[in-house]
Amino acid sequence: MATVLITGCDRGLGEEFALQYAEKGDRVIATCLDPDAFSSGHPNIANIEVEKLDVTDESAVLALATRLHGTAIDILINNAGIPGPHPPLEGTDTELWRQILEVNLIAPFVISKAFAAHVAGSEQKVIAFVTSRMGSISLNNTGKSYAYRSSKAGLNMVMKSLAIDLGPRQICVLGIHPGNVATTGGRGMTVSESVSRMREVIDHSGPHQTGTFYNYNGQILPW
Incomplete structure (x- = not known):
């Protein structure tokens, strides 16, 4: 049984990660902005521990890391993020941009630093970031989305540096694009399928990766 810590479990990918790992029998520590809503929506899952956490509150992150001192975390999934909007040049809101950078870029770094020792003490030793191919400079052929693209490009660089710095501790650090996930009435994979495929990438990872x-299907994406 692995121990998995996941951020941003109020809905979407984070919620689904928590449910799938719990169904597998793992111990899940699911962080949420509204833990009561999560618990009331999933009342009968004994192996999910729900923690209230605003990922932009560094003191709260450090407090949680202290409470979990001595807990080996096999998989840390930095999932919490702001997914949009994606306006053109003229519609870019710089105040929202700062908020997106705080949530999508700085918070995952703070969390990874706070929990690195917990991950290093585990058997699996994986830190995964839910990133985006929109953070790839090579794949940007359409422009727009300055705030979101820059947050994910920055996250990719954070991930790469952490992989180097945490390498001596045998921690595998990955960035994974979840694919085109369908919203209500839209096209694309289901949330369940996306998470299942990303879990496969995580399960097959090790120090050499x-x-x-990565793309959700295991394909390596260009920077």
């Missing part, structure tokens, strides 16, 4: 930017 550290610092890699």
